[in-house]
Amino acid sequence: MSQSSNKTILVVDDELFITKIIGSILTKTFNCDISIANSLKEAKTRINNLHPDIIFLDINLGDGSGYELLEEIKQKDSLSPYIVMMSAYEKEQEQKDSLEKGADCFMSKPFERETLINIVNDLV
Numbered sequence: 001m002s003q004s005s006n007k008t009i010l011v012v013d014d015e016l017f018i019t020k021i022i023g024s025i026l027t028k029t030f031n032c033d034i035s036i037a038n039s040l041k042e043a044k045t046r047i048n049n050l051h052p053d054i055i056f057l058d059i060n061l062g063d064g065s066g067y068e069l070l071e072e073i074k075q076k077d078s079l080s081p082y083i084v085m086m087s088a089y090e091k092e093q094e095q096k097d098s099l100e101k102g103a104d105c106f107m108s109k110p111f112e113r114e115t116l117i118n119i120v121n122d123l124v
Contacts, residue, residue, distance in 0.1 A: 007032045007124060010052040012043040012069070013086065014062045018109065022056055022116065029117055040064045047073065052081050054123055056107070059087040059094055067101055074102040082123040086111075 009032050011019045016038065023034040035050055037043035040063050047055070055073075059066040066085060073080045085098035088109040095106040105119055 007053040008035065008050050009033070009120075010035045010037060010043065010046055010050065010055045010081075012037045012040075012055060012061070012066065013058040014038050015058070018058075018086075025113055025116055026120065030120060038062075040066075040069055043069060044072075047081075054082045054084065054120065056084045056086055057103075059085055059098070060089065067097070070098070070101055070103055084119055084123075 007030070009026055011022045011034065013019050013022075019036045019038070023036060026032055027034055035046050035052065037046045040061055043055075043057070046052070057066040057069060070083055070085065073083065082104045083102070084105045084107050085094070085103040086107045086109055087094045087098075091108045095108075098106045104123060107115065107119060
């Protein structure tokens, strides 16, 4: 991501620690706006209001599955944002399922700082 572009990135995870780490790394590395949602309901509101360029979306949220939101976004808009699904469980199967359902990328948790940066660079 070039330093002059101002992208909006939405991080959706019910683990506050994860959202803070991702937000901190991305704001220190890129010229971007970070928004955080801790539930599917909150994520839907932020997506409608912000139209993010990239969404980091946890699969297992307290109020439902990130897969539901992924499918909703992909069906709704052909110009949908890049979506990176995240999970700490069954990584191999969830990676396969995420990509089959239309995600652009999958990121295992825990993750390395460089992995996060490389994913954003690859997407934009």
